[in-house]
Amino acid sequence: MNNTLVLEKIAEALVATGKGILAADESPGTCDKRFDEHGIPKTEEMRRKWRGLLFGTPAVQTALSGVILYDETLRQKADDGTLFPELLKSRGITPGIKVDQGLEPFEGSSEEKVTKGLGALATRLAEYYALGARFAKWRAVITIGTGIPTERCIRENARRLAEYARLCQIAGIVPILEPEVLLDGTHTLARSEEVLTQTLKIVFEEVEKAEVNPKGLILKSSMALPGKESSRQSSGQAGKTATPEEVAKATLSAFTQAVPKTVAGIVFLSGGQTPMEATVRLNEIVVQAKALKAPWPLTFSYSRALQAPVIAEWKGQDGNVASAQAIFKKRVEETALASQGKFTA
Ligand code: 13P
Numbered sequence: 246m247n248n249t250l251v252l253e254k255i256a257e258a259l260v261a262t263g264k265g266i267l268a269a270d271e272s273p274g275t276c277d278k279r280f281d282e283h284g285i286p287k288t289e290e291m292r293r294k295w296r297g298l299l300f301g302t303p304a305v306q307t308a309l310s311g312v313i314l315y316d317e318t319l320r321q322k323a324d325d326g327t328l329f330p331e332l333l334k335s336r337g338i339t340p341g342i343k344v345d346q347g348l349e350p351f352e353g354s355s356e357e358k359v360t361k362g363l364g365a366l367a368t369r370l371a372e373y374y375a376l377g378a379r380f381a382k383w384r385a386v387i388t389i390g391t392g393i394p395t396e397r398c399i400r401e402n403a404r405r406l407a408e409y410a411r412l413c414q415i416a417g418i419v420p421i422l423e424p425e426v427l428l429d430g431t432h433t434l435a436r437s438e439e440v441l442t443q444t445l446k447i448v449f450e451e452v453e454k455a456e457v458n459p460k461g462l463i464l465k466s467s468m469a470l471p472g473k474e475s476s477r478q479s480s481g482q483a484g485k486t487a488t489p490e491e492v493a494k495a496t497l498s499a500f501t502q503a504v505p506k507t508v509a510g511i512v513f514l515s516g517g518q519t520p521m522e523a524t525v526r527l528n529e530i531v532v533q534a535k536a537l538k539a540p541w542p543l544t545f546s547y548s549r550a551l552q553a554p555v556i557a558e559w560k561g562q563d564g565n566v567a568s569a570q571a572i573f574k575k576r577v578e579e580t581a582l583a584s585q586g587k588f589t590a
Pocket of ligand 1: 268384423514515516517546547548549550
């Protein structure tokens, strides 16, 4: 099989019906922040145990197509000495790798950011391929506020996403492009839809310019949601008062206007929604997408919405591993049902 076909097959498998992706690519710093909330010691060994708990959950492979890892995790081993990428592969789960290197201010702005990590990226991708990674993730962050995002900042992020994607495809790695429109802010659902549409249009303009094959890439998107601090958020819960129907309609409107039909699939981040919100909204998006005969497979690539209740159960205690794994399995299965429009609360 030539390189193009191999990439398309990997991408297709990642968004196969009834399956989705676990994002377990938090940097050690972010992982430690989550550990802090539960009094878990912030050590490399505890991070290894945590990832081992997730990846070793019995039968979870029926609903997980891939896992995104961080550099540290890609090199770590399960309790039996198997490297994590090998463990995942042996369970039929494709290992992926986060390759961006975080954010830097855009042209000195304190509000807008661009993602860095293009330096030596081709070399890093070759090493990640050798370590077993077959897909990658690059996250750009778009903030909604007064006068922002600017078209220039979106464009710069999009250029970098397209260049990352180009280098990934050359390396035989499927790129996931994640331009995350943040939930933070006081904006309305309509404003979120507008920014999501603009962002995706610019991203795919740059993807086309860079001659990246859309069939060998996956878009990772936020849902269109009213800002966390918008006036409709009196309870303080993320996106609470926008109905799932409104969220789905706005999100699919953005995709229909901006995402090429040939893109292999679209996966969602959870972005600070509660696990149930992220599940119910995904379900409704898929229900509406089917009615519209939307061209892309749609599924999840959640971190917090899959992991939050699991880490709360585990608390770093060996004695809680089995009960935490049971919660993880249920979370993944519920979310996989939602990715087929079959979830009922
Ligand atoms: P959340 O689902 O917690 O938003 O994380 C997804 C992700 O991969 C962010 O880059």
